[in-house]
Amino acid sequence: MSPDKTSGSNGDRVIFEVDPNTDAERTAAFVFTCGTATADFKIISTPGEVVIPEIEVTSANPVELESGSGTFQVILSVSENVEYTGLGATVQQEGEWLSYTGSEAGSSAGTAVMSFSYSANEVQEARKATVTISYPNADPATVTVSQKGKTEEGGGEEPVEERYVAYMKNHYAGAASWARPDVMKFGTTITVEMLVKHDEEFVSKTGESSQWVGDWIGSLFGIETRFLIRHGDNTDNYQEWELVYVDTENNEIKIKSAIYLPADEWVHIAVVLNGDEKTVTLYQDGKVAATETMDSNIKDIDLTETYNNWQNDLQMFALGRSYDNTRDFCGMMSEVRVWNRALSADEINADGHFYSVSHDSDGLVAYWKLDDGGG
Template identity: 30%
Template sequence: MKQRKIFIAAAAFAFLLSGCESDHADSYPFDNAAYIDVAETTSDSNVTFKKTVSELDRELSAVLICPATVDTEVEFAPDASLVEGYNARHETRYTMLEEKYYDFPVRTALIEAGKSVSLPLTIHFKGLDQLEIDQTYLFPVTIVSADGVSLLNGSKTVYYLVRRSSAITTAAILTDNWIEIPGYDKPGSADCVNGLTAVTYEAIVRVHDFHYAGPTSTYIEEKLSTIMGVEQHLLLRIGDTNFNAEQIQVDGSGVSLGKFPEKNSGKLLSLEEWYHIAFTYDLATGEAYIYVNGQLQSRTTVAPTVKAINLGLRALAENPEESDARQFFIGYSYDNFRQLCGNVAEVRVWSVARTREEIWRDMYDVENPSEKPELRGYWKFNEGKGNVIKDLSMYGNDAVSHTDLKWDTSIEIPQLNKQE
């Protein structure tokens, strides 16, 4: 339903904008109108943040359907009177964010003649660490006046949903990007992921497109999306050739596991849903498991012919810098067409095959990670900025993005293990 509303709104804007193609204002089939840029397709704007955040900023601009013929001032203001109507429409009980939690010093935007968008105004949210955890506050901001033009009712107001969350609120966007672990290619620092007799991979992911293979590529039916691991050795991924593009698969070709599970249309993931995905493998028993959101999805038993699992293959080569051995990546494997088109958080590598109970308990956080020697790599992806992702394990192998990393900092990942 929400997607339909966005489509209708976008279509309406396209129709309105088509009237601006004329060079003569008197030929417009309607009056010019002002609206808020962040309310163009939906009036709700999430301001969700982790519980330790104390302040953050949001920007908004005034927009005209057609370029202004003269300088046009647009005035904004918070409006507590809109809270009751919002709650009635959405069957919520939100309260208005108190004034002590925000600064909105400049409330008038100027759209210069010949232009259709103003410079942005800034709302500074402050004292956020004093808000109740997991409670949503409403902060409506509306256009109260615009010189000489009408207001576009459906987009003249933005409702900021301010929420201090106990959940994960930050993740990296890996579309057209991926993550490298430089330490895993070097002798010494890679020792923590070599010579293992068991392993567990964990990650939280949300996929935007299972068939996207890069900005210059076409649609690929049997697409492979990489989560983490080493190509042709031990790789956790979604999809494969002659396999469902939406189904989790492990390629353990280098550690006697082969590919598993079999193709099964009953095990497909959905777009835009958050999943905690875990894979375990134990050489002593030959047992391998895949868990989705803490629940067993697939299992197999093999007869291993290797004595150890090595993830830092280049570090084992005589000349690591010149080695053609495969590398460990997050979101990348064989080539640029096998990236993960989506978000990632809470990536971990363990030297043990974790149990279902352990996976369920720790899906969204690991307590005291630096005190757990079996936790060989732990990247929370909670930085929210920059290109370096800290390794919170005791081994300190920080990760680095291939290109400048984009972040999503207003998410809220449901904590399934805390729901009744």
């Protein structure tokens, strides 16, 4: 046992560090003095079971960043005796381009989320940093972060906007009926993927920063309160995107991406539900952005479902819309695909997969290339 200070002023606090004790009762005696006055102080440590805190990184590691500025999150699996407020992060880097901004409890039990921000890389050379995550008495966890140089290009070609994209602001594609409704019922296994490019800024659609959160939501794919991919539901970060699915009572379960949508930049996103492995995984540009255990009472996914909400408004499947017309996606969309199987990470990251697949690919049941040029 040892105090953190041996002298001080009136009102100072002394913190004693006590080592774990699994053997026998231990006693330490201390004496506080002030002039000629003294006060005895005794600490007794009784033996007991020592539970070592544990922390583990479960999100993408290493973290790979584009050259522009932005934010990202690191998701941790933590033991019951870990409080997120005690987590710390030390960044080893050249310069000061990467910063730790804080921690919060995760969306599910036994998880914590640590947030980071980074500045734009204005030189051609890529740069790296090492983040050491710490918690008292726990083994540290390490995350490697790399950022592309200003002139580095991503893999493959971006879609040609004049031919292969649809601008979704104030527009959407709906489906009240399907030519083959039987193939749009998926049980608990499905993959949805698409290319998206948000407008240059994430701003209120009415120009009022105080507007209700619905004014900021951008819907990408699905059915409100059934199966929906969207961004903007987080009032603290409108670039955060998420999947919302439901249980058999239509209660929402949300899984949020730890990698955020950039502005004015094409990204590929994918949502994979694997009913056999009971997992839900989000990908952004081929990297795992979130993964969680599937809710045990998940409702079967049926993209043909229609229903009237509490305002008696008809809800049905759409691209670029949900709930009402205010929740459109302010940007472009391309290569929207639905599969009746869980694509693997290797399949998602296959060369050229972001930009095109064969129409007769195994398990591909819906494919919107959005290249009709009209409508």
